[in-house]
Amino acid sequence: QVTLKESGPVLVKPTETLTLTCTVSGFSLNNARMGVSWIRQPPGKALEWLAHIFSNDEKSYSTSLKSRLTITKDTSKSQVVLTMTNMDPVDTATYYCARISSSSWSVGDWFDPWGQGTLVTVSS
Amino acid sequence: DIQMTQSPSSLSASVADRVTITCRASQSISNYLNWYQQKPGKAPKLLIYAASNLQSGVPSRFSGSGSGTDFTLTISSLQPEDFATYYCQQSYSTPWTFGQGTKVEIK
Numbered sequence: 001q002v003t004l005k006e007s008g009p010v011l012v013k014p015t016e017t018l019t020l021t022c023t024v025s026g027f028s029l030n031n032a033r034m035g036v037s038w039i040r041q042p043p044g045k046a047l048e049w050l051a052h053i054f055s056n057d058e059k060s061y062s063t064s065l066k067s068r069l070t071i072t073k074d075t076s077k078s079q080v081v082l083t084m085t086n087m088d089p090v091d092t093a094t095y096y097c098a099r100i101s102s103s104s105w106s107v108g109d110w111f112d113p114w115g116q117g118t119l120v121t122v123s124s
Numbered sequence: 125d126i127q128m129t130q131s132p133s134s135l136s137a138s139v140a141d142r143v144t145i146t147c148r149a150s151q152s153i154s155n156y157l158n159w160y161q162q163k164p165g166k167a168p169k170l171l172i173y174a175a176s177n178l179q180s181g182v183p184s185r186f187s188g189s190g191s192g193t194d195f196t197l198t199i200s201s202l203q204p205e206d207f208a209t210y211y212c213q214q215s216y217s218t219p220w221t222f223g224q225g226t227k228v229e230i231k
Contacts, residue, residue, distance in 0.1 A: 049222060061219070062219050108157075109215045111160070111213070114169070116167055
């Protein structure tokens, strides 16, 4: 069974750096074309894709947040870590990690499954 | 970045109604389009991938169609458990992007 679980601080202060960890099980981050994305959702608002990392260490970031984001992986710990610098109250959101899935008979990639999400509040 | 626009933003419907949600991309994305369902307080769940492929375990009343810039999610007979928010998402090019969501409410 594939599962992902997010962990990190519940509360961060403005200007601080947020570090979130996604711990995966049921699949290996070493497998070919295996990837994990981070996605966030401010309260009552839409989903926003943040970043992804693949097994070959290919990375991509949101255009608007690129300067503040870093994504890394530790395959030995089955973890993907997202750091976001200079946090602001507008970054208050539920942060999800999700496995990037694909198939040999179909195009594209999709998110399945998702972690349960972790709510991060930015406030002094 | 590719912009994804869903319509309507919300709709009211009754059980057994046929419901259609539209997603439009700002440029052609072939069929690199996925649909998700999200219930309050829960993580999104994959419904449809690559525009028209039903994810395993998803009821057959859900279907997807379209290619290029225009896509549709159809629920053939709305059930009580289908009241939720639905999102489209493109994986044609990074940064991957979501639509703003369509909330399906009880009439």
